Each structure stands twice: as C-alpha cells, then as structure tokens.
Amino acid sequence: MTYQDNVSVIDCDKCPLRGQDCFTSFKPDEVSFMQRFKTGEMVADAGTELFIEGARSAQLFTVLSGMGIRYKTLEDGSRQVISFVMPGDFIGLQAGVMDEMCHSVEASTPMRLCVFNRNRVFELFQNQPDRAFALTHIAAVEEHFLGEALTTVGQRGAVDKIAWSLHRFFCRARVLDLTKDDTCPLPFRQQDLADALGLSLVHTNKTLAKLRARGVASWSHGVLWVMDEPELTKLSGIDPERVQPRPLI
Amino acid sequence: MTYQDNVSVIDCDKCPLRGQDCFTSFKPDEVSFMQRFKTGEMVADAGTELFIEGARSAQLFTVLSGMGIRYKTLEDGSRQVISFVMPGDFIGLQAGVMDEMCHSVEASTPMRLCVFNRNRVFELFQNQPDRAFALTHIAAVEEHFLGEALTTVGQRGAVDKIAWSLHRFFCRARVLDLTKDDTCPLPFRQQDLADALGLSLVHTNKTLAKLRARGVASWSHGVLWVMDEPELTKLSGIDPERVQPRPLI
DNA sequence: CGAGAACTTGATTCAACTCAACACTGGTGG
DNA sequence: CCACCAGTGTTGAGTTGAATCAAGTTCTCG
Incomplete structure (x- = not known):
C-alpha cells in the first residue's frame, strides 16, 4: 500500500x-x-x-x-x-x-x-x-x-470531448517537461477517460479510433502521440492555451 | 445599465x-x-x-x-x-x-x-x-x-439532472430565507437551465412537464413549487445536503 | 500457461436532439 | 386602441449520436 x-x-x-x-x-x-x-x-x-x-x-x-x-x-x-x-x-x-x-x-x-x-x-x-x-x-x-x-462535458460532441481532453493533457505534460517530441505518457485506462467525459467506454474507444484514423492523435500502451497538433488544438476548441505560471505549495 | x-x-x-x-x-x-x-x-x-x-x-x-x-x-x-x-x-x-x-x-x-x-x-x-x-x-x-x-451533467439522465438542479436551488434559497412554504422564486429561463445541464431547451421543457405531471415539482412564471420534497431529494441523488455555514466576504 | 483486466469491433436500442408549428406574454408604434 | 413583433414556453414527429449488448482479441502477470 x-x-x-x-x-x-x-x-x-x-x-x-x-x-x-x-x-x-x-x-x-x-x-x-x-x-x-x-x-x-x-x-x-x-x-x-x-x-x-x-x-x-x-x-x-x-x-x-x-x-x-x-x-x-x-x-x-x-x-x-x-x-x-x-x-x-x-x-x-x-x-x-x-x-x-x-x-x-x-x-x-x-x-x-x-x-x-x-x-x-x-x-x-x-x-x-x-x-x-x-x-x-x-x-x-x-x-x-x-x-x-463542465463546458466540454455539457456542450460538445464525443470527438471534441476526447480531443479536448487529450490536448489539455498534452499541454499540461509539456509544461512539466514530460513530453518527448510529439509524445507523452498517459497512464490511464480508457475507462478513466470515458468517466471523465461522460461517455461510455465503448464509444470512447470508437472515438479514439476515429482520431487515430484521421491522423490527429493516437493513444496506446500508456503513450499519447499527437500526430497533428494544430488539428487537435482546433478540435479541442481551446484558444491559445495561455500558459500562465501557477503557484506550487 | x-x-x-x-x-x-x-x-x-x-x-x-x-x-x-x-x-x-x-x-x-x-x-x-x-x-x-x-x-x-x-x-x-x-x-x-x-x-x-x-x-x-x-x-x-x-x-x-x-x-x-x-x-x-x-x-x-x-x-x-x-x-x-x-x-x-x-x-x-x-x-x-x-x-x-x-x-x-x-x-x-x-x-x-x-x-x-x-x-x-x-x-x-x-x-x-x-x-x-x-x-x-x-x-x-x-x-x-x-x-x-460536473458529475450530474456527466453521469445522470435528464430527469435526474433537472431534479438535482431544482433541489439544489431550492435548498440554497431556503437557507437564504427566500422560500415561502414550498415555493421560492426561480427567476431564470428554461434555456438557462438547459444550458446549465447540457440539455436542449425542448427536452428540458418536456422533462419539466414530466416532473410536474408526476407531482414532484412545478416551475412556472418564475416560481418554483416543490410538491414532493422527499421524492425530489431522492431523484436529485443528494444525501442529506449537509448545510454547512459558509463564509461571506 | 491460464486467468483476469484492458481493449476492439459489430449489431441493436434508446435517450436526447432537431425541426416545425403554435400559444402566450408584454412592449412599441402607427 | 389595436396590430405587430420579439421573447418565451409548449407540444408532436422524425432523426441521430451515443448507450447497451454481445463477442472477440490482446495484454499482463503470477
């Protein structure tokens, strides 16, 4: 433990x-x-x-x-x-x-x-x-x-939700220097992502497959690979993702 | 202005x-x-x-x-x-x-x-x-x-969402002493509620009608009437709604 | 090597959305 | 004073995105 x-x-x-x-x-x-x-x-x-x-x-x-x-x-x-x-x-x-x-x-x-x-x-x-x-x-x-x-879960469709989530995670990982080229660790289960976005596991899986097929992003074996960052950013609906320094406790 | x-x-x-x-x-x-x-x-x-x-x-x-x-x-x-x-x-x-x-x-x-x-x-x-x-x-x-x-919007169905929202509002109004018997002012539009819960206006309207028909709660002309509070509470999925005093600034 | 957990995929169902019309209200101006 | 309009609420019909069901497949690890 x-x-x-x-x-x-x-x-x-x-x-x-x-x-x-x-x-x-x-x-x-x-x-x-x-x-x-x-x-x-x-x-x-x-x-x-x-x-x-x-x-x-x-x-x-x-x-x-x-x-x-x-x-x-x-x-x-x-x-x-x-x-x-x-x-x-x-x-x-x-x-x-x-x-x-x-x-x-x-x-x-x-x-x-x-x-x-x-x-x-x-x-x-x-x-x-x-x-x-x-x-x-x-x-x-x-x-x-x-x-x-809340806005994402309440207002967007499945593709946008997933894109937002992956994009946000990737940006957070990047400022923490956890990225390597276009990849970063993403050590969760698909079920976790589904539960974060209010989607079913099955639909989450299918939507991830869609993003992979479109050449936007691919997540497998705990690693996220952002293949087309501009497209991912566009889908995510986040403007410039102002990276403002935040305090640490 | x-x-x-x-x-x-x-x-x-x-x-x-x-x-x-x-x-x-x-x-x-x-x-x-x-x-x-x-x-x-x-x-x-x-x-x-x-x-x-x-x-x-x-x-x-x-x-x-x-x-x-x-x-x-x-x-x-x-x-x-x-x-x-x-x-x-x-x-x-x-x-x-x-x-x-x-x-x-x-x-x-x-x-x-x-x-x-x-x-x-x-x-x-x-x-x-x-x-x-x-x-x-x-x-x-x-x-x-x-x-x-976020939990409500992500996980619950339309009836539960609406019930949660009405129940929460009524509880907040009550501690502020804005209630009179089983009623309180609820000065918003159905569209506002819909946008809060990630539902369409039409579906929100129909779901409100359902709650009214079931004798749970009725909202019209800016007034919320809680007809069956235990049932509303049950639907809302909130335990006892611990009313803990909060600070004022 | 076997068993459980995680991931995939296809078929079917259903909750919620969209479209479309209509009713009611209060306010405005001819 | 009434016609008109814009905002809001109501209801029905048809559509669809996502859920559920059901079966695999692949991974992980003891």
Whole structure:
C-alpha cells in the first residue's frame, strides 16, 4: 500500500519541481517556511486511494511525481472523473479548509507525494500571506479548469470531448517537461477517460479510433502521440492555451 | 445599465446577509476591515453583464440581492451555464487572483452588489488571515459545487439532472430565507437551465412537464413549487445536503 | 500457461436532439 | 386602441449520436 519513506526525503530547497518555469518562483523565506510546513514524504503504489470521498484527512499532499485521478462515485455505481492529477498538483485542499473531501483521489501510477499537516494550514494564513495567496490562486485555477471541463462535458460532441481532453493533457505534460517530441505518457485506462467525459467506454474507444484514423492523435500502451497538433488544438476548441505560471505549495 | 448608488450604501455593520445563520459569523474587527475594504455599492438591471469572459476587471462583488448566472460561451455559439448566482455569492475571484475572468456573469434580475477593489485583495492576505481563509474557503466550496455539477451533467439522465438542479436551488434559497412554504422564486429561463445541464431547451421543457405531471415539482412564471420534497431529494441523488455555514466576504 | 483486466469491433436500442408549428406574454408604434 | 413583433414556453414527429449488448482479441502477470 503506502509507506513513509523517511530516508530519502527531498529538501524543499532542492525540490525538482520548484525550478520549473511553469511554477511561480519562491522567495527564500517562503522556501524555508515550506520546509518547516512539510512533514514528510509518502510513496504510493498504483491503485492506492489517497483520499476517500467523505472522509476527513489529517494530511494534504503536493504531487512530486506520478499521476492519478480525482473522482466522485454515485449511488448507482457510476463514476465521474473530476480531473487528472499530475506533478505539482496540490490535493486535499477541500479537506484542508472544509471538513471533508468531496471526492476521492486514486494513484494511477506509483506516486511520490510531499506531505503537509492539515491542522497547520492556518499557520500559513497567519504567517505567510504570499503562500496563503498561492493557495487561493491554486483553488481559483482549479475552479477555472472545472468550468472548462463542465463546458466540454455539457456542450460538445464525443470527438471534441476526447480531443479536448487529450490536448489539455498534452499541454499540461509539456509544461512539466514530460513530453518527448510529439509524445507523452498517459497512464490511464480508457475507462478513466470515458468517466471523465461522460461517455461510455465503448464509444470512447470508437472515438479514439476515429482520431487515430484521421491522423490527429493516437493513444496506446500508456503513450499519447499527437500526430497533428494544430488539428487537435482546433478540435479541442481551446484558444491559445495561455500558459500562465501557477503557484506550487 | 448600471449606476453607482452612493446615497443608500449599507454599512457592513448592518449588512442584512451577515446575520443569517447560513453564513459564518464575523469578529468585530473583521466587520470594520470589510467596511474599509468595501468601496461602494452597485445596482444592476436585469440583463446587465457584470463580468465578461476574458476581460480584466478592477472590481469584485458580493451579491446583496438579486440573482444571475455565470456562463461560458463557445465559438459555435453554444453556452454553458456554470452556476446560478445568489445573494451572498462572491463573484470575480478569478479576476482577483488570476489576471482575467474565465466566464461571464449576467444579472437575471435587478441586483444589488457590494463592490470591492481588486488591487486591494492582497491587503486582505497581509492583514486579515481570517478573511483570507474565508476567501479560500469560498473558492473550495465553489470547487466542490462544480464537481457536483460536473458529475450530474456527466453521469445522470435528464430527469435526474433537472431534479438535482431544482433541489439544489431550492435548498440554497431556503437557507437564504427566500422560500415561502414550498415555493421560492426561480427567476431564470428554461434555456438557462438547459444550458446549465447540457440539455436542449425542448427536452428540458418536456422533462419539466414530466416532473410536474408526476407531482414532484412545478416551475412556472418564475416560481418554483416543490410538491414532493422527499421524492425530489431522492431523484436529485443528494444525501442529506449537509448545510454547512459558509463564509461571506 | 491460464486467468483476469484492458481493449476492439459489430449489431441493436434508446435517450436526447432537431425541426416545425403554435400559444402566450408584454412592449412599441402607427 | 389595436396590430405587430420579439421573447418565451409548449407540444408532436422524425432523426441521430451515443448507450447497451454481445463477442472477440490482446495484454499482463503470477
């Protein structure tokens, strides 16, 4: 399952994410504050449930590496994937400010997570206005993204939905430097994508085949290959995908 | 259109919303801070665009009275209603922390808004940790709601979608004390509801008729009448609708 | 090598969409 | 004052995109 890995904890100082230019830069005292705020690291195997809907959690995480999914489950067993979780994402904010999580988070690959203590979140508001602002910024960005997802799921057809999803993922991967040429890892199941877009597994599969046949994008064996990026961008309906640096917690 | 109404500005001290028990209480110094933070009031006619997608805005608002919709527009002209805006809602957070809004906001009824200055948001983080936390809390609640909306739009059938939407609205209205017996104002068009749920106008109309015929709920002439609340709740798929007090800005 | 999970593909069904007409309302101007 | 119009709501008929059902095929891993 999961285990604490106290030996090889990374210093915030040397955090491999912080340097990337898709994240806003830290002031020196912010780094040292985060170092004190951080209570450890955790490694999770693929399949681990990091959070469970409705549960209170004492811990909050920042993803150092690996990927996962946030999702909600309905009474009838159907599932809505809310978003894909990637390195740099902060998870558990809802548990941090409200009393409980309103969705579950599951690791799709092995993940390494930076661990924070829930009951120290308020310290951050008291002592580190910049960090508190960053937290709010992250929440606003997440809200923005959910609005886009809602729009896609509510208004577009299957081809556009899939295209949007693949395009968005590829762009996120690129700023994280996870792409190689026109490819990037996409370690989810077709079922996950289907549940994210409100499509059936079968239709998702057929639509992916269509995009592959059209020479737009191809996803197999956990690797996404963007064959015709302009076309994918056009189908996705996203303007220039403003890549604005976002804060890291 | 809109105009400043400098004469009858309400003191935060006497804010009619603050007293309601659906909002968390303020400490005295928080009230005085908000009073200084508040730069005025605005009255908007029905139909006014409070925010326009993509624009920067110098102002942020808290809704004092009236209702509206948040929405995104797509290239092809279709529209996704992100949420319904009700008294107590804080709008413009995205403009406040990111540089621009990623959805528009339109008044559906005449609205009275409390106006704040965007460039003073950071003061709040520097001087008022409680208020800053409240802002983050609001963002997290909004994120929670959007996740629920996404789940509904993605996974449920038309009857459930409509039921969820009506139930949610009625619950929100009730905690704001806008209900009278089993009714509450619902000042939107069927098209707005359709665009919120990703349904066509025609199908929305037919589904509303179905709920009316079944004796569950009836919406006409801007008034929602909940005829069978247990049934509506059941259809909506919401557990107990935990009514947790939320902060007001 | 066998078993389960994931992915494919074709055939059929159904929920929701589009089209099209009509009813009701309130506002405007001749 | 009434004719007209634009916005909104209602209803029926026919179409379609996506769901479901049903059978494979390929992968993965113990």
